Amino acid sequence: MSFAPSSDGLEALRPFNIPHLPPSFYYIANFITPEEEASILQKIPAQRWVTLSHRRLQAHPSTLTPNNTLLAAPLPPYLVNPVVERFKALGVFKKTPHRAPNHVLINEYQRREGIMPHEDGSAYAEVVATVSLGAPICLEISPKPGMGEKDDGSPSGHPEPAQAEVANEEEPVTSNEDEYDSEARTTPSQPHGSDARYKLPTRILQESRSLLITTSSAYTDLLHGIAPVDVDEDLSPDTIANWYLLAEPYVFEEAGGKNERATRISLTYRDVLKVSSAASKVFGGMGKR
Numbered sequence: 001m002s003f004a005p006s007s008d009g010l011e012a013l014r015p016f017n018i019p020h021l022p023p024s025f026y027y028i029a030n031f032i033t034p035e036e037e038a039s040i041l042q043k044i045p046a047q048r049w050v051t052l053s054h055r056r057l058q059a060h061p062s063t064l065t066p067n068n069t070l071l072a073a074p075l076p077p078y079l080v081n082p083v084v085e086r087f088k089a090l091g092v093f094k095k096t097p098h099r100a101p102n103h104v105l106i107n108e109y110q111r112r113e114g115i116m117p118h119e120d121g122s123a124y125a126e127v128v129a130t131v132s133l134g135a136p137i138c139l140e141i142s143p144k145p146g147m148g149e150k151d152d153g154s155p156s157g158h159p160e161p162a163q164a165e166v167a168n169e170e171e172p173v174t175s176n177e178d179e180y181d182s183e184a185r186t187t188p189s190q191p192h193g194s195d196a197r198y199k200l201p202t203r204i205l206q207e208s209r210s211l212l213i214t215t216s217s218a219y220t221d222l223l224h225g226i227a228p229v230d231v232d233e234d235l236s237p238d239t240i241a242n243w244y245l246l247a248e249p250y251v252f253e254e255a256g257g258k259n260e261r262a263t264r265i266s267l268t269y270r271d272v273l274k275v276s277s278a279a280s281k282v283f284g285g286m287g288k289r
């Protein structure tokens with residue numbers, strides 16, 4: 001299987017495209033500064049965490065309703081500035097219905113915590129922008145079993161608490177059709193001389209302060225997850241799809257290809273498709289009674 005060059009319209013992101021993967025993943029190292037990282041971490045409200053079996057999370061401005069509707073409310077300022085401002089400059093959400101993210105899930109993973117392979121599903125536009133805070137972590141990317149089918153019959157495959165964790169227990173994929181033809185996608189960002197060819201599953205290493213953007217068929221046709229381990233091992237240009245886009249690959253080289261997990265927090269920015277204003281919710285709800 002090979003993939004045509006991306007038609008996601010995100011030209012400004014082209015230098016950050018992760019090569020040899022289905023369109024389109026983009027990785028931007030040092031998207032925020034250490035000071036901005038510390039400031040955001042300090043503002044995440046301690047009382048909002050919802051604890052799941054393998055991680056804890058919080059949703060802003062709120063959790064979606066059971067039919068995947070967002071009750072319109074602004075995002076808190078510390079999630080908007082500087083991150084959303086920078087998304088605008090790069091055009092990250094320029095093609096989504098609301099032209100901006102309206103929802104942020106904050107996930108926290110301690111050592112040995114992770115998230116099962118899953119897709120984020122149809123509640124959102126096909127763009128997720130993930131800011132990583134606190135510590136590096138590997139995101140595992142795998143093909144979606146039975147592509148074109150619904151994963152679990154629910155409106156969204158996203159493992160929010162209501163559908164949590166059970167939604168994506170699919171059989172591991174054994175198909176070997178998934179070696180991507182590196183000839184099909186040469187990008188200016190790929191250093192010459194790399195002969196890396198990626199098979200799925202592969203991994204994307206997310207450093208602290210980085211931004212990972214997942215869009216188009218990378219969003220719709222693949223699963224992503226985080227292994228519940230205390231060390232990510234065997235990190236090298238051959239095993240990490242975004243190796244040449246890392247800020248500090250030598251950190252992992254010097255550690256013998258290992259990343260000792262520490263607490264990592266992610267901010268996942270999305271554009272929820274269905275938004276209901278508070279007023280229409282109240283009157284719509286009353287009308288049905």
Ligand SMILES: O=C(O)CCC(=O)C(=O)O
Nearest residue numbers: 105107115120130266268
């Ligand atoms: O923490 C991450 O990077 C991934 C989180 C995730 O997949 C999700 O919230 O859907």
Ligand SMILES: [Fe+2]
Nearest residue numbers: 118119120224
């Ligand atoms: Fe996800």
